Amino acid sequence: MNKDGFYALRIHPIVFMGIVTIVCVSILSALYLSTQDRVEANELFFLRRSVLDAAGITHDGTVDAVQSLYETSVTETDGKYRIDGNEDSPVTVVERTGPGLWGPITVMIGFSSPQVLSGISIVSQNETPGLGARIEEPWFTAQFAGKTGPFLLVEEGTSDASNEVDAITGATRTSRYFRDIVNSVVSDGPSIYGGQ
Amino acid sequence: MAKGIYKKTFMAPLGKDNPVFVQILGICSTLAVTNRLDNTLVMSLGVIFTLALSSFTISIMRSWIPSRIRMMVETMVIATFVIIVDITLKAFYPEMWKSLGPYVGLIITNCIVMGRIEAFALQNKPSLSLVDGIASGIGYAYVLLIIAFVRELMGTGTLFGFTILGDWWTSWAIMIMPPGGFFMLAIFIWIAKEAFMKEATS
Numbered sequence: 001m002n003k004d005g006f007y008a009l010r011i012h013p014i015v016f017m018g019i020v021t022i023v024c025v026s027i028l029s030a031l032y033l034s035t036q037d038r039v040e041a042n043e044l045f046f047l048r049r050s051v052l053d054a055a056g057i058t059h060d061g062t063v064d065a066v067q068s069l070y071e072t073s074v075t076e077t078d079g080k081y082r083i084d085g086n087e088d089s090p091v092t093v094v095e096r097t098g099p100g101l102w103g104p105i106t107v108m109i110g111f112s113s114p115q116v117l118s119g120i121s122i123v124s125q126n127e128t129p130g131l132g133a134r135i136e137e138p139w140f141t142a143q144f145a146g147k148t149g150p151f152l153l154v155e156e157g158t159s160d161a162s163n164e165v166d167a168i169t170g171a172t173r174t175s176r177y178f179r180d181i182v183n184s185v186v187s188d189g190p191s192i193y194g195g196q
Numbered sequence: 197m198a199k200g201i202y203k204k205t206f207m208a209p210l211g212k213d214n215p216v217f218v219q220i221l222g223i224c225s226t227l228a229v230t231n232r233l234d235n236t237l238v239m240s241l242g243v244i245f246t247l248a249l250s251s252f253t254i255s256i257m258r259s260w261i262p263s264r265i266r267m268m269v270e271t272m273v274i275a276t277f278v279i280i281v282d283i284t285l286k287a288f289y290p291e292m293w294k295s296l297g298p299y300v301g302l303i304i305t306n307c308i309v310m311g312r313i314e315a316f317a318l319q320n321k322p323s324l325s326l327v328d329g330i331a332s333g334i335g336y337a338y339v340l341l342i343i344a345f346v347r348e349l350m351g352t353g354t355l356f357g358f359t360i361l362g363d364w365w366t367s368w369a370i371m372i373m374p375p376g377g378f379f380m381l382a383i384f385i386w387i388a389k390e391a392f393m394k395e396a397t398s
Contacts, residue, residue, distance in 0.1 A: 008262075009264075013262040013264055013265040015270070016260070016261070016262055016265065017265055017268055017269065017272075020272055020273075021272060024272050024273070024275075024276040027276060027280075028276060028279050028283075029279070031280060031283050032283060035283055035284075035286070035287035038287040038288070039283075039286055039287050039290075042286070042287070042290040045289070045290075046294075072247075073216055095240040124294075126297060128373065129231050129232060129235070129295075129372065130346055131369065131372065131373065169369070172375075
């Protein structure tokens with residue numbers, strides 16, 4: 001075979017690349033298909049856990065506990081999650097996505113009345129690790145529970161009134177974006193909560 | 197003699213040929229993931245895995261790869277291993293996968309992987325390339341872990357998420373922000389070069 005011939009220079013590289021591509025893609029497809037069920041189960045688990053967190057229902061975080069609690073207490077209707085608690089008034093949870101500092105932030109927000117929040121949980125965010133990403137920390141999301149919007153941001157560690165929440169030191173802009181997302185949902189509170 | 201080559205190949209990336217502080221490769225990920233130790237550890241394991249297996253695979257294929265398209269083939273092989281890491285994390289360690297975000301995919305663009313393949317795996321036999329890949333990965337990993345240790349400890353007062361320093365410690369927010377990464381990397385390279393590599397640089 002001529003080393004500089006048409007075949008060696010033009011055809012062979014294309015055929016070779018084609019074969020490499022087919023082999024690589026086959027391996028990845030097989031891996032993807034074999035883990036698909038697991039990945040979907042994980043996503044469902046995260047979704048259900050954030051609904052329970054937003055509704056203020058305590059759980060131990062295990063897969064079985066989340067699944068059984070969710071199935072016994074939550075009913076889904078047109079994108080809303082309704083939890084008819086035993087003693088408390090019913091809770092409605094909605095998912096909402098809004099802009100963050102680096103990318104969209106998706107939250108689950110629960111209402112225990114048209115104005116009062118039962119809790120907030122973060123579904124996804126891309127904020128700065130260690131600063132803005134602290135919106136995922138329990139102390140930050142927990143401070144919305146039982147409070148009435150629209151919310152005002154105050155310095156970290158000084159929130160007092162029922163419409164004040166602590167901002168995160170070093171993540172002023174993420175805090176503001178987050179407040180705006182929450183407040184836009186709060187302004188829809190009456191239609192979300194009462195709109196059955 | 198053969199044994200000597202393996203040992204030399206293994207030791208070089210740990211010290212005088214370190215990919216991070218001598219070759220200054222893979223800096224972007226060094227700066228990006230080192231603000232927390234657990235992210236750093238998983239990232240390092242991902243890089244070691246990708247680096248070792250892509251060096252090995254390319255080395256096996258090296259006599260058949262047409263030289264004009266070798267970079268395309270290398271990228272394809274690297275990308276395959278990176279996506280294997282990504283899918284595995286997504287399926288079995290979803291919490292970790294969520295917290296690493298896009299960084300796992302960015303292993304593809306880590307210059308160390310491509311650099312070691314181009315500089316080493318294309319000229320050497322598979323077993324030696326595997327050793328080089330693992331050693332380069334470890335050389336990358338320990339530098340990152342040292343930097344992450346300091347950054348997480350000073351930036352948040354924790355290690356692996358556990359509180360180490362008490363309430364008296366005021367967290368240095370700058371350490372976990374990008375500038376902290378630049379400062380720490382520069383200081384690390386300075387100390388490493390001054391302390392261990394005097395003769396090499398003079």
